[in-house]
Amino acid sequence: MPNSTSTQNVSAKPNRLRTSIILLVVLTAVFLVAPHLYANQSLVFTIMTFIVLAQGLNLLYGFTGYLPFGYVGFFGSGAYATSLLVLHTHLPVLACVAGGGLAAALIGVILGPLLRLSGAYFSIANLAASQILFFVVSNPDLADITGGPYGLKIEQVYDPTASYYCMLVVLLIACGLAAYFRSSGFGMALRAIKQDPVSAAMAGLNVVRHRLIAWLVSALIAGLAGGVYAWGISVFYPDAVFTLDFSVFAIVFALFGGVGTVIGPIVGASLLYILYSAIGISTPQYFQLIYGGLIVLLVLFLPGGLLSLLQRRGINVF
């Protein structure tokens, strides 16, 4: 009996590693082939951006329970930091994107004390923080630095193909991290902390450190996505990268697929963004109605997300 349980546990690890590798290979193949099958590369680029955002949000919300309404703040910070580095340094654009990710993580360090809050208090404080960032960058008095309400232009590095592949790399990093969170001891610790932080602390886990790491990783991912997004569009106003729609989409997409899983945010973001685009093109007058109705149905009938349909049938979703 002892041997059987131990064996199950040991064999689960190679299975999850194999599943992770297969998933990353499939994602790579899909997004390498997609531009050759579908002419609108910018739509595929945007889908990847939202998968990254949904996955980045999943790293925080799915594994710690903190719901960041102001998640777009990290995305916008990454976009601005990347652009400012492009404009004011001679660094290669990839280094600027990395700098954008680090800048978002730095913002995460500054906002770290928000993790002392819980539930709606955390969400609202995070939302307020992202609004503060928005008002700072869009302030006309800072126009010399941030472009103020007129935004920034980095046309000199505009390269839709390179930024597309860079977003794919960020997507793979985000999904790889989600797979790590899902299958590692660190992820197990996060799940324990999410369920009962007091008991987790008594189990010897440093609750504050674990939460902070998840928060910073999540911020880093959003910052990288923001940096690549800025590179991909090359001209943007503050509203374009700090719009609350990005936070809402990331939350809805992740929830639609299923948080706490690796595949959920990918499925949610892909399906809903394609639907979003289809409705917007075919019946724009009913767009808000149909989309809103779908979200209400999701909350009412599938609060655990689309993948919970499989989990209810005893299928272990990765």
Add this chain to the structure above:
Amino acid sequence: MSSELLRLVGVHKHFGAQIVLNDVNFAVSPGEIIGLVGPNGSGKTTTINVISGLLQADEGEVDFQGHKINRLPMHQRSRLGINRTFQVPKVFRDMTARENIEVAARAVHLPVTEIDPILHDIGLLELASRQAGSLTVNQQKLLDLGRALATRPKLLLVDEIGAGLSPAELHVIADLLQKLSARGIAMIVVEHLLEFLNRITERVIVLGAGRMLFEGPLSAASRDPEVIAAFIGAA
């Protein structure tokens, strides 16, 4: 090096104007089991909350193995060798029983081969793959104990583990606690079941309104006028 494992010196705790611990002083030796008894609201659980780090003492010292630990957070106390169970079991409900133990084992780098013996000790080996949330409350209490054991505690704070158990189940728990004590694990057992305490302890501390009223054998406590007054009211 002191032979005492734990010492509380002049510990005070209040919640607003309410004094819940008032000059609590006692010591625990390695392998010793002491009982902590008193009426509801006497400060028993607060005492173990202060020792485990869930609450900070307002005044006084909590010393463990000769070191002051007043300001240490819970996880550091856990790694030093202080652990506890909870009156209402706090298991990780969406994880299996085995994973509940594994979380603690990983945190303190306990070899995975040690997990099954712990599950065996607490009698949950055959339920190792069951979700903790689907276990009975009594099984969850045992799992709480198993999670604590996975951190290799030197001092275990056991909060009302016997509540709701049948006499046969109490017998099993008493045997288990004595077995752990024989391995050198000291215990402070908060319990209302005096027969159960009488079986496993040689010394009890009686609290009343946050004050220590008595320290000594349980049989002597029942003759102490202050203890009698605390439990059934002053004449």
